[in-house]
Amino acid sequence: MSPDGAPRRHFHDELDMLQEKLLEMASLVEHALAEATAALLDGDPSKGETIRLGDERVDELEIEIDERVIELLALQQPMAKDLRQIIATNKVSNDLERMADHAVNIARAVTRLHDVPPIPKMREFEDMIEITRGMVSDALAAYVSRNAGTARMVCMTDDRVDDLKRTIFRILVTLMLEDEKRIAAALELLLISQNLERIADLATNISEDVVFLVEGRSIKHGTRLGEFEDYNS
Amino acid sequence: MATTYDVRLGPEGAALEAKNVSVFYGDKQAIDTVSLAVPKKQVVALIGPSGCGKSTLLRCFNRMNDLVKGARVEGDVEFRGQNLYDPNIDPVEVRRRIGMVFQKPNPFPKSIYDNVAFGPRINRFEGNLDDLVETSLRQAALWDEVNDRLGESAYALSGGQQQRLCIARTLAVKPELVLMDEPASALDPIATQRIEELIYELKEEYTIVIVTHNMQQAARISDYTAFLYMGKLIEYGPTDTIFTNPREERTEAYVTGRFG
Numbered sequence: 001m002s003p004d005g006a007p008r009r010h011f012h013d014e015l016d017m018l019q020e021k022l023l024e025m026a027s028l029v030e031h032a033l034a035e036a037t038a039a040l041l042d043g044d045p046s047k048g049e050t051i052r053l054g055d056e057r058v059d060e061l062e063i064e065i066d067e068r069v070i071e072l073l074a075l076q077q078p079m080a081k082d083l084r085q086i087i088a089t090n091k092v093s094n095d096l097e098r099m100a101d102h103a104v105n106i107a108r109a110v111t112r113l114h115d116v117p118p119i120p121k122m123r124e125f126e127d128m129i130e131i132t133r134g135m136v137s138d139a140l141a142a143y144v145s146r147n148a149g150t151a152r153m154v155c156m157t158d159d160r161v162d163d164l165k166r167t168i169f170r171i172l173v174t175l176m177l178e179d180e181k182r183i184a185a186a187l188e189l190l191l192i193s194q195n196l197e198r199i200a201d202l203a204t205n206i207s208e209d210v211v212f213l214v215e216g217r218s219i220k221h222g223t224r225l226g227e228f229e230d231y232n233s
Numbered sequence: 234m235a236t237t238y239d240v241r242l243g244p245e246g247a248a249l250e251a252k253n254v255s256v257f258y259g260d261k262q263a264i265d266t267v268s269l270a271v272p273k274k275q276v277v278a279l280i281g282p283s284g285c286g287k288s289t290l291l292r293c294f295n296r297m298n299d300l301v302k303g304a305r306v307e308g309d310v311e312f313r314g315q316n317l318y319d320p321n322i323d324p325v326e327v328r329r330r331i332g333m334v335f336q337k338p339n340p341f342p343k344s345i346y347d348n349v350a351f352g353p354r355i356n357r358f359e360g361n362l363d364d365l366v367e368t369s370l371r372q373a374a375l376w377d378e379v380n381d382r383l384g385e386s387a388y389a390l391s392g393g394q395q396q397r398l399c400i401a402r403t404l405a406v407k408p409e410l411v412l413m414d415e416p417a418s419a420l421d422p423i424a425t426q427r428i429e430e431l432i433y434e435l436k437e438e439y440t441i442v443i444v445t446h447n448m449q450q451a452a453r454i455s456d457y458t459a460f461l462y463m464g465k466l467i468e469y470g471p472t473d474t475i476f477t478n479p480r481e482e483r484t485e486a487y488v489t490g491r492f493g
Contacts, residue, residue, distance in 0.1 A: 008429075010430055074452065
């Protein structure tokens with residue numbers, strides 16, 4: 001009993017539980033991404049199975065979150081910040097689920113890479129992985145700490161990942177033109193870079209949702225990124 | 234007209250079970266052969282448009298309809314293995330075991346303490362009355378607001394506090410089932426939320442049946458919802474099903490605001 005408790009304590013407990021599910025999902029996705037990219041950099045395809053198993057749990061969590069979101073919307077009539085949090089949770093959970101799928105795609109490509117003639121290591125992949133993982137980690141940290149400033153930084157970093165993807169594309173095309181034995185490996189690497197670029201996009205989506213959550217307005221499609229200087233925090 | 238009935242009782246069983254209950258006021262039939270079981274330690278909400286019979290059905294559960302002139306009840310209401318309408322049953326004892334909270338708070342013109350102590354005294358309670366009053370006020374989430382002025386008149390309390398006092402008064406006689414007839418409709422939104430939070434906490438120990446014309450309130454606080462229309466039970470199921478994916482078209486139309 002909590003006579004002095006807030007009038008809707010039970011509902012807010014439910015919101016906290018929803019949040020915990022999302023955080024479990026986030027940590028699984030970050031782990032899968034770390035494993036998949038480490039597998040690429042180390043040329044070690046042995047982690048594929050663990051990543052796929054992690055993905056199954058992520059899929060389960062997505063469904064659980066979808067169901068809870070519908071129930072909370074229908075049964076609890078959330079308002080203001082609570083409403084935005086539930087909507088944002090739903091979107092972030094969809095984004096995380098997609099990220100986990102991309103991590104699985106990367107792991108699969110790494111496995112296939114193992115069976116084809118190798119091509120020289122490219123420093124651009126290391127950069128792309130570092131930036132992408134940093135974006136994911138910052139986006140999730142921004143979500144947890146409700147920090148719109150960090151979220152906006154993530155959105156602006158996305159351009160660097162897009163640039164790297166274009167660079168990698170050019171390098172891989174050149175390598176393929178020079179030696180057709182490299183085509184198999186180059187195509188896998190092309191797929192990997194596309195998956196990384198999509199993960200960075202999804203981290204950007206999450207960051208946009210964080211701004212929506214904190215400020216109650218949309219910065220999607222670059223609409224209000226220009227107002228960044230007002231939000232240094 | 235069939236009923237969609239999707240309530241399975243847990244190991245605790247039913248606190249109360251209505252079997253083919255019909256209620257007539259003179260020639261008019263207000264309830265038409267309704268059967269439903271109320272699972273123990275759960276909150277059941279009765280919803281439906283005005284005049285659908287939800288309050289009438291609730292009043293069958295502690296024989297309050299006996300007090301309405303010209304009212305006649307058919308069918309059985311089983312409670313602790315007995316039919317409440319059996320001629321050997323004492324309606325006063327029924328109302329002690331099955332408490333009721335009304336729409337408008339109705340404290341007695343007595344002190345806060347005496348309001349809660351009233352029922353136990355009448356029932357010749359022999360334990361520590363002070364403890365019982367405190368426990369009841371705590372269960373009703375009112376203790377912290379009134380513990381330094383138990384001797385003051387109950388009328389000095391706000392509407393929301395008066396309603397929680399009435400809930401404490403109901404709990405003081407240790408009922409097994411608590412019936413609530415629009416317990417928050419006369420209260421402001423914050424007081425309403427407190428009552429709702431309280432109902433949620435009470436189901437740890439009590440079974441609650443609540444009538445509400447506020448559909449959103451039913452959605453927020455109940456485990457099971459029964460939708461009544463023109464005296465008939467249309468659908469009875471888990472609250473999340475009723476409000477997210479009801480089986481009956483009429484339930485869907487009602488919860489989405491297409492009639493009622």
